[in-house]
Amino acid sequence: MIFHRVLLISIVLLFGYQGFAQYHLLFLSGEQDEISNYKLDEESELLLFKNKRDKIRDYDLFSIFSITDSTGQEYVIYSPDTLEAMFLTVDQMRSFVYGEKNAFENYKAPVAFASGVFVGLASPIIIYSMKYNVLYSFLPAASYSAVFEAIPISDQKTQKFCSEKMDDDYYLRGFKEGAKAKRVQSVIKGSLIGIGIGIATSIIYYQGTN
DSSP states (O other), X not given: OHHHHHHHHHHHHHHTTOTTOEEEEEETTSOEEEEEEEEEETTTTEEEEEOTTSOEEEEEGGGEEEEEOTTSOEEEOOOOOTTSTTOOOHHHHHHHXXXXXXXXXXXXXXXXXXXXXXXXXHHHHHHHHTTOOGGXXXXXXXXXXXXXXXXXXXXXXHHHHOGGGTTOHHHHHHHHHHHHHHHHHHHHHHHHHHHHHHHHHHHHHHHHHO
16 A cells, blocks of 8 residues: 555656646657656656556657647757757758658558568468578568668659658658658568468468478
């Protein structure tokens, strides 16, 4: 009982009395999240918050661009590192991040996903037939995702999704980075699904032939 009271007091002290207000996080990667009851710990450079299960979690402050509250007020966390030769200002980074955000929300990569499933499916079947450890099945899939990461996003695709931002170079650069990341994620997801099916198929098939 005492332990529970101490824990409750600690949580109240940590998150104050912000209630259950919702806050929108926009990451430098263009990805997003919704949180409540957060606290900025500048000493440890973390954003602390409670998730839906009331567990305390954290994000690195250096990964966050801004926090927007329920009234639409934005608080920019990003601070340019002027020691870097090619640092971006807040406005430049905002354009870049919103370009990434556009890619994560709207860009689709069905070919990447489908081909990832195919490579993932074929890898364990081939590896298993050669009597190698089935864990080697992840190597072809990893190599394949690296290939997709190296392929640039075409200008035609960029214009399709960024027609109103074609004069904003930072936005376009952000979109292309976000689209490549989305494409690689699709390959990885497809590969993992394919590997799972391939491993199960290989075990069932080869056990049945022995």
